[in-house]
Amino acid sequence: MRINVKEKLLAIEPKYKQIKDILAQNILEGRYAEGEKIPSENELAEQFKVSRHTIIKALNELINEELICRRQGMGSFVVPAKARRKNRIGVLVYHSDNPYYSKIIRGIEDYAKRHGFYIVLCNSEGDILKEESYIKGLLSDVDGFLISPSYMQGELSPGVRLLMQEEMPFVIVSRLPSHKVAGSIDYVIPDDYEGGYKVTKHLIDSGYREILFMTVAGLHRQPEIQDRFLGYKKALSDEGIPFDERFILEAA
Structure with a gap:
């Protein structure tokens, strides 16, 4: 299959980039089926009237963009769309x-x-x-x-x-x-246990003894909330402050 070359290559941009863009357009527009082999380096060089070195540079660009892949001794093939990197x-x-x-x-x-x-x-x-x-x-x-x-x-x-x-x-x-x-x-994830401990310890060190643990109603069972709660209780215990259920509030 010959490449659909609509215009002559322009002198203002490197030829290999122009060739890469043309090949990419042919691939993305479905002129080659997924997994299909594209023309060889020599065939492409003949079609575009450029050196094989220029074609290799263009193909390397397509490989970097994951539009084609090389198979040892077989040539270059179109990468299936599902396997291409989308960035x-x-x-x-x-x-x-x-x-x-x-x-x-x-x-x-x-x-x-x-x-x-x-x-x-x-x-x-x-x-x-x-x-x-x-x-x-x-x-x-x-x-x-x-x-x-x-x-x-x-x-x-x-x-x-x-x-x-x-x-x-x-x-x-x-x-x-x-x-x-x-x-x-x-x-x-954050260390919720350590976070609960440190913030409670900070309040205790600042002179507070009656410290409220508040969460949204129904969320108290979530792992991260449980960890913060355990850190809160441990800080109270370490400072000799009895745990008091009156200071647990589940807000609506």
Whole structure:
């Protein structure tokens, strides 16, 4: 199959880049099927009226962009779309307006940009079905996920299970569904126990003795809240302050 060359190569841009762009357009427009072999280096050199060295540079660009791959002794083949790198990362959080999550998102975005990646941000608002729907919609459009999963009474959410089933790279951030899954998934989370301990110790050192532990109603069972609570109790115990259930408040 001959390449669709619509215009002559221009002198203002390196020829190998122009050839790369033409080949990429042919691949992305489906003129080659996924897995199909493209013309050889010599054939392309003849079609474009350039040296084989120029063609090799163009093909190396396509390899870097994961549009083609070389097979030893066989030639170059079109990489299936599903296997190509998209340079996009799906980021699912409870709500991006939350100051806690907004700082996490900013850090993700800054790091991703420095490495040539973009983020696709979704707010699950703790809705399990919404989270799963976002993941299904993004599976073919991103290279992986960073996700703060919806809470499911210590179980993995359907969205996280789907990522595991599809063997899609993902990292859980901010919160674990349960400590029992810690060994089976990748995660980056704060030390909630230490955080609960230190903030309570700080208040005690500042002269306070009656310290309120407050959380949103129904969230007290979540692992991260439990860890903060245990840290809170340990700090009280270390300072000889009796634990008093009157100072536990679950706000509506």
